[in-house]
Amino acid sequence: TGSRTSVRTLPFTKEVFKLITERFHTHGSIARVVSQSDIPAYSSTELHMGTSSQLAAHVNIARTVNAWKLDLALASTYFPVSGLNYGIVFGCTLGIEDEILRRLSFSSMDAAHPLLMFGIIAEIERSRHIKIVEDTIIGLETRIFELDHVDDTNMETHNYEKRDAYLDTAYLRDQLTSWTNQLLKMKSRAEELDEQGYPKWRGMAFDGDFVRIRFYCKIGREYHSEIRECTMRLDGMAMATQWADGETNVQIALEMKRDSKHMRSIALVTMIFLPGTFFASIFSMTFFNWSPNNDANDNGDGWGGPGQLVSSYIWIYILFATVATGATVLVWWYCVVFRESRARRLRG
Known part of the structure; x- marks a missing residue:
């Protein structure tokens, strides 16, 4: 007690x-x-x-x-x-x-x-x-x-x-x-x-x-x-x-989806600029050696005269870069977008 x-x-x-x-x-x-x-x-x-x-x-x-x-x-x-x-x-x-x-x-x-x-x-x-x-x-x-x-x-x-x-x-x-x-x-x-x-x-x-x-x-x-x-x-x-x-x-999951969209955008930008960067690296090699020559005349080497800064062969770079970029984007669209949409239509 x-x-x-x-x-x-x-x-x-x-x-x-x-x-x-x-x-x-x-x-x-x-x-x-x-x-x-x-x-x-x-x-x-x-x-x-x-x-x-x-x-x-x-x-x-x-x-x-x-x-x-x-x-x-x-x-x-x-x-x-x-x-x-x-x-x-x-x-x-x-x-x-x-x-x-x-x-x-x-x-x-x-x-x-x-x-x-x-x-x-x-x-x-x-x-x-x-x-x-x-x-x-x-x-x-x-x-x-x-x-x-x-x-x-x-x-x-x-x-x-x-x-x-x-x-x-x-x-x-x-x-x-x-x-x-x-x-x-x-x-x-x-x-x-x-x-x-x-x-x-x-x-x-x-x-x-x-x-x-x-x-x-x-x-x-x-x-x-x-x-x-x-x-x-x-x-x-x-x-x-x-x-x-x-x-x-x-x-x-939503954050990962947003990050995936951002990464896809980054990848797309990379695909657009990568071919151009690649060919820019190629054409900047000494193998082409298209530097301006003040004493040069138009002798068929692409330089029209003294002090010319842009070679007349620049169209080759533009052509190759455009074709390669278009081909890369086309392949990506076919593999990622077109095939998935076609598969969804077949399943539906």
């Missing part, structure tokens, strides 16, 4: 705790259940305390997961002969202690039911889980809305937060499913107790139904609703991520 929240922490010494467990007939299996803190658990056993057959007892032990604050553990020993039920709740805060006492004060005949305390713990755990589910879902939805508004500078941090939110929600859903399975075990145990019809609760069928309603008909349905909420957010996160990736791929 008090302000302590750890199930393993006790507000008294080991000797006092040993004395309490002896007086409350606490079964030793509670130590193993408390140690398994990463998973919720519930177990029920019928045994005999001591050597007398009159001390038949029902031992029930439950443990909530400690992945979040305010986890609890409950050990209960019920003696059907006397109708006494000894229970210890571990990990209580002052608020939880007041809540348990308040709920017990509202109980009447069903207070004799051996699983009443487990129903109260289940309701307290439900309140804790609802708050956790709301906070987790809000965090995941925030990450979903941020998918379209992320700067490149914060991409790494956003990816980490997105994965963290997704994994937290998936883990929460798994824990809710596990706890729902424990509620099913409690419900089945409540049905077994009603079928056995011990004298101390015979004629209390309504109260037994009330306990079963607490375990599953009411609490279980709410858990199924919360599990569906988590599943819907996880599916929404996956779909939003796929949409974002798809939009990114479309943008990349």
Whole structure:
């Protein structure tokens, strides 16, 4: 009790705790259940305390997961002969202690039911889980809305937060499913107790139904609703991520298409100027040696007189460059444009 929240922490010494467990007939299996803190658990056993057959007892032990604050553990020993039920709740805060006492004060005949305390713990755990589910879902939805508004500078941090939110929600859903399975075990145990019809609760069928309603008909349905909420957010996160990736791929494809058009334009310009450049290189070789000669006369070498800068054979370069450029463009048009358009017409 008090302000302590750890199930393993006790507000008294080991000797006092040993004395309490002896007086409350606490079964030793509670130590193993408390140690398994990463998973919720519930177990029920019928045994005999001591050597007398009159001390038949029902031992029930439950443990909530400690992945979040305010986890609890409950050990209960019920003696059907006397109708006494000894229970210890571990990990209580002052608020939880007041809540348990308040709920017990509202109980009447069903207070004799051996699983009443487990129903109260289940309701307290439900309140804790609802708050956790709301906070987790809000965090995941925030990450979903941020998918379209992320700067490149914060991409790494956003990816980490997105994965963290997704994994937290998936883990929460798994824990809710596990706890729902424990509620099913409690419900089945409540049905077994009603079928056995011990004298101390015979004629209390309504109260037994009330306990079963607490375990599953009411609490279980709410858990199924919360599990569906988590599943819907996880599916929404996956779909939003796929949409974002798809939009990114479309943008990349469009950019590549634009770049392809630019490269095609560059290639076309290159095809136009490449033949001219090629023949310019050819005619600039010393093999032609058509340099102006001030002393030269028109002797049939292409230079009409002194100081002539342009050879009369320049038409040869223009002719070859034009023909080669036209041939190159024609070949490119036939191979790239005409053949593709003809193939599309044949397919259509």
